Amino acid sequence: xxxxxxxxxxxGVVFQPDNLLYCLLGVTLGMLVGVLPxxxxxxxxxxxxxxxxxxEPTSAIIMLAGIFYGAQYGGTITSVLxxxxxxxxxxxxxxxxxxxxxxxxxxxxLGIAAIGSFIGGTISIxxxxxxxxxxxxxxxxxxxxxxxxxxxxxILLVTTLGTGSILKSLVMAxxxxxxxxxxxxxLLGTARLTFGSDQLLDGIDFVIVAMGLFGVGxxxxxxxxxxxxxxxxxKVGSVYPTRKDLSESKGAxxxxxxxxxxxxxxxxxxxxxxxxVAYAVEKKATKRPERFxxxxxxxxxxxxxxxxxxxTSSFIPLLSLGIPAxxxxxxxxxxxxxxxxxxxxxxVDEEPQLFWGVVNSMYVGNLLLLAMSLPLIGIFVRILKVRxxxxxxxxxxxxxxxxxxxxxxxxxxxxVLALGVLxxxxxxVGFEPGPLVLAFVLGGxxxxxxxxxxxxxxxxxxxxxxxxxxxxLFGAIVLLVVLSAVRALRTRKKAKNNKExxxxxxxxxxxxxxxxxxxxxxxxxx
Amino acid sequence: xxxxxxxxxRGAALLAAAALVLSACSVQGGSGGEGGGDYPxxxxxxxxxxxxxxxxxxxxxxxxxxxxxxxxxxTVVVNKPGANGKIAGKDVFSSNPDGYRLAVMPQSLFAVxxxxxxxxxxxxxxxxxxxxxxxxxxxxxxxxADSPIKSVEDLKKxxxxxxxxxxxxxxxxxxxxxxLGLQKVRGTAVPFDGGGPTLTAVLGGKVDAAxxxxxxxxxxxxxxxxxxLAVFSEKRLEALPDVPTATELxxxxxxxxxxxVAAPAGLPDDVRDKLASAIxxxxxxxxxxxxxxxxxxxxxxxxxxxxxxxxxxxxxxFKTMTTxxxxxxxxxx
Numbered sequence: 001x002x003x004x005x006x007x008x009x010x011x012g013v014v015f016q017p018d019n020l021l022y023c024l025l026g027v028t029l030g031m032l033v034g035v036l037p038x039x040x041x042x043x044x045x046x047x048x049x050x051x052x053x054x055x056e057p058t059s060a061i062i063m064l065a066g067i068f069y070g071a072q073y074g075g076t077i078t079s080v081l082x083x084x085x086x087x088x089x090x091x092x093x094x095x096x097x098x099x100x101x102x103x104x105x106x107x108x109x110l111g112i113a114a115i116g117s118f119i120g121g122t123i124s125i126x127x128x129x130x131x132x133x134x135x136x137x138x139x140x141x142x143x144x145x146x147x148x149x150x151x152x153x154x155i156l157l158v159t160t161l162g163t164g165s166i167l168k169s170l171v172m173a174x175x176x177x178x179x180x181x182x183x184x185x186x187l188l189g190t191a192r193l194t195f196g197s198d199q200l201l202d203g204i205d206f207v208i209v210a211m212g213l214f215g216v217g218x219x220x221x222x223x224x225x226x227x228x229x230x231x232x233x234x235k236v237g238s239v240y241p242t243r244k245d246l247s248e249s250k251g252a253x254x255x256x257x258x259x260x261x262x263x264x265x266x267x268x269x270x271x272x273x274x275x276x277v278a279y280a281v282e283k284k285a286t287k288r289p290e291r292f293x294x295x296x297x298x299x300x301x302x303x304x305x306x307x308x309x310x311x312t313s314s315f316i317p318l319l320s321l322g323i324p325a326x327x328x329x330x331x332x333x334x335x336x337x338x339x340x341x342x343x344x345x346x347x348v349d350e351e352p353q354l355f356w357g358v359v360n361s362m363y364v365g366n367l368l369l370l371a372m373s374l375p376l377i378g379i380f381v382r383i384l385k386v387r388x389x390x391x392x393x394x395x396x397x398x399x400x401x402x403x404x405x406x407x408x409x410x411x412x413x414x415x416v417l418a419l420g421v422l423x424x425x426x427x428x429v430g431f432e433p434g435p436l437v438l439a440f441v442l443g444g445x446x447x448x449x450x451x452x453x454x455x456x457x458x459x460x461x462x463x464x465x466x467x468x469x470x471x472x473l474f475g476a477i478v479l480l481v482v483l484s485a486v487r488a489l490r491t492r493k494k495a496k497n498n499k500e501x502x503x504x505x506x507x508x509x510x511x512x513x514x515x516x517x518x519x520x521x522x523x524x525x526x
Numbered sequence: 527x528x529x530x531x532x533x534x535x536r537g538a539a540l541l542a543a544a545a546l547v548l549s550a551c552s553v554q555g556g557s558g559g560e561g562g563g564d565y566p567x568x569x570x571x572x573x574x575x576x577x578x579x580x581x582x583x584x585x586x587x588x589x590x591x592x593x594x595x596x597x598x599x600x601t602v603v604v605n606k607p608g609a610n611g612k613i614a615g616k617d618v619f620s621s622n623p624d625g626y627r628l629a630v631m632p633q634s635l636f637a638v639x640x641x642x643x644x645x646x647x648x649x650x651x652x653x654x655x656x657x658x659x660x661x662x663x664x665x666x667x668x669x670x671a672d673s674p675i676k677s678v679e680d681l682k683k684x685x686x687x688x689x690x691x692x693x694x695x696x697x698x699x700x701x702x703x704x705x706l707g708l709q710k711v712r713g714t715a716v717p718f719d720g721g722g723p724t725l726t727a728v729l730g731g732k733v734d735a736a737x738x739x740x741x742x743x744x745x746x747x748x749x750x751x752x753x754x755l756a757v758f759s760e761k762r763l764e765a766l767p768d769v770p771t772a773t774e775l776x777x778x779x780x781x782x783x784x785x786x787v788a789a790p791a792g793l794p795d796d797v798r799d800k801l802a803s804a805i806x807x808x809x810x811x812x813x814x815x816x817x818x819x820x821x822x823x824x825x826x827x828x829x830x831x832x833x834x835x836x837x838x839x840x841x842x843x844f845k846t847m848t849t850x851x852x853x854x855x856x857x858x859x
Contacts, residue, residue: 198608455714
């Protein structure tokens with residue numbers, strides 16, 4: 001059992017009392033900053049970096065890692081209660097989670113999210129322990145071509161997020177793609193759609209788009225109804241998920257953990273993609289897809305398990321290859337450097353104590369988070385009891401502070417208000433922000449990845465077919481489009497046959513148009 | 527009606543407030559104008575023009591930590607990323623030149639940026655008082671370990687080279703473009719979003735070569751995953767003693783990234799001198815030295831005047847070279 005002995009030594013490191021304490025400190029802080037929208041784990045870790053100078057490297061990283069995955073737990077809370085997603089990976093949670101909260105089932109949503117996060121995280125750590133060396137290559141295999149296809153697939157999945165018509169979702173997705181083009185051209189550095197303003201040169205930060213459209217938009221919409229009559233404060237209902245909730249979420253949690261682990265390894269949009277994929281998969285897997293968007297517990301369970309599994313597996317590229325997979329990992333990289341350790345392919349062999357200490361601390365951290373979040377749910381859901389007249393301005397205040405902390409920039413505060421008004425108008429006319437926000441995230445990835453691929457392929461589109469993974473993903477996209485076209489055709493036929501049996505089902509035009517619609521996002525990009 | 531009645535709600539609010547305080551602990555330079563004689567009487571703020579976590583952030587945090595003692599005041603680090611450093615620069619350099627607001631700026635904004643972006647509103651060298659040079663970061667050109675390209679000369683045989691860069695308008699792009707330009711090799715730049723993604727791409731063989739800073743590539747070179755072709759420094763680097771410089775190989779390309787401390791123009795001389803000598807002392811501390819060494823970052827021991835000269839020299843030299851070689855950093859689509 002040569003392989004297992006450093007793993008077990010790692011547990012010895014974790015169970016040193018001071019390391020346990022740092023772990024607890026980390027996850028507690030993480031949960032707190034997760035609750036505050038805008039103030040992300042990346043900024044928190046940066047603020048705390050100076051404190052870690054004089055701590056043992058292993059303890060320091062255990063604490064900082066705790067902040068990172070702890071924030072994933074906390075981020076769910078504002079998503080569900082206030083519809084304020086602070087992180088890209090909790091946007092989809094806001095869709096069904098907040099619906100559940102409106103129905104008085106916030107406790108159930110938060111409970112399932114916590115349990116799903118725990119299971120997703122734990123499965124991911126087990127997988128990390130045994131297969132990290134095997135799958136780390138996966139991160140390297142993903143180049144521009146693969147990301148292009150992945151993002152394309154993601155944008156197709158965006159259409160499953162809306163509850164309304166596919167057309168409306170596509171309109172929103174297009175707007176999201178358009179917003180993503182604001183800022184410096186990713187390859188040339190030319191300013192685009194900035195209207196000469198330096199403030200827009202880096203594009204719009206995701207947090208601002210999400211908090212504006214979801215959070216501020218929601219508040220404005222609610223205030224309008226407040227004028228007409230005071231709505232009764234939402235019922236808090238049962239604080240914990242029922243047995244039925246649990247059994248309904250089982251499959252979702254398992255599938256979410258798996259997709260989260262795999263996609264989390266990918267540098268870049270891994271965690272976001274994984275939560276979206278999990279949502280789309282659940283909507284396809286369920287027998288009652290019509291409940292999605294109206295408070296389906298699986299719509300919370302899947303994405304939450306996925307984003308936590310992804311948060312854990314995003315450590316793989318950093319610890320086994322020395323590649324930071326996201327902004328937080330980049331700071332973690334810096335933290336390790338300040339400790340005199342440069343993460344790279346040799347880290348596992350040269351610093352086994354650090355590697356396994358940090359990995360194993362995540363078991364403990366996840367357990368602590370579960371133990372902390374379940375009792376806290378009872379406290380958090382009481383926020384909903386606060387009258388809207390008080391809660392709304394408070395939420396705006398917290399949002400504004402959160403937005404300011406992203407770049408320490410006042411301009412962003414105006415931007416979030418403008419986007420809030422947009423979100424309000426969209427809600428009034430029945431457009432949903434979900435597809436827009438996710439297309440916004442994916443648009444940035446898609447554009448730069450596609451253009452990088454074009455450079456590496458000398459401008460030949462056929463180059464995509466020469467890359468095995470990219471070609472496979474492309475096959476999946478084609479299959480998805482064909483399948484949904486066929487399904488749409490069949491349901492239409494059925495509906496028609498039921499209604500008027502005498503009309504021959506040969507009218508092809510509407511089906512064709514349907515297929516066209518599905519292909520639209522792909523066309524859009526070319 | 528009971529408002530915010532339950533104790534727990536108040537508890538949650540308190541927690542939130544505590545976290546807000548944590549996040550908002552930045553010091554704003556208020557009214558200045560007091561004489562430099564007893565400077566500094568309050569905390570000195572360092573603005574970092576990048577996200578937390580980059581090397582500028584790393585250097586600044588290490589510096590400020592060692593600076594508090596010689597300066598006799600506390601220091602604060604504020605990250606204000608955006609527009610390659612211009613947002614932070616515009617903000618700091620339009621403030622009162624009282625020595626309480628400083629910025630750690632990159633050379634690339636002044637020397638490489640103008641080659642990429644036409645900006646009539648760019649920060650001018652005259653807008654700043656240079657206080658002290660801090661660090662030099664060098665670039666290395668690498669290929670995957672299994673690449674048929676074994677040396678800089680092999681690049682010629684490759685015919686056309688797709689090279690990964692850490693972004694448009696970076697030293698990584700400029701150095702490789704100039705080298706290939708001198709070799710008359712057809713090159714296609716593939717800019718990525720920073721060092722991490724560039725490293726990933728070259729490790730996976732998605733690009734033929736890449737230009738990275740030493741700290742980004744060192745561990746991979748040591749592990750045998752990447753082969754270093756050349757460094758773009760003046761002399762061979764301590765970290766990579768076996769890797770030749772481009773100049774040694776007959777291609778006169780010296781490109782590096784430098785960081786320096788600057789204040790708004792018009793900073794009183796006595797304040798500048800006090801700051802410069804305090805920073806000088808801080809950069810000699812064992813702690814700061816260790817951070818630089820561990821991150822393979824070189825020391826840039828230059829006073830304010832030398833900083834200004836270096837910026838002018840780099841700007842003019844890069845401009846001349848790109849023009850002579852017909853290398854256009856803008857139009858490589």
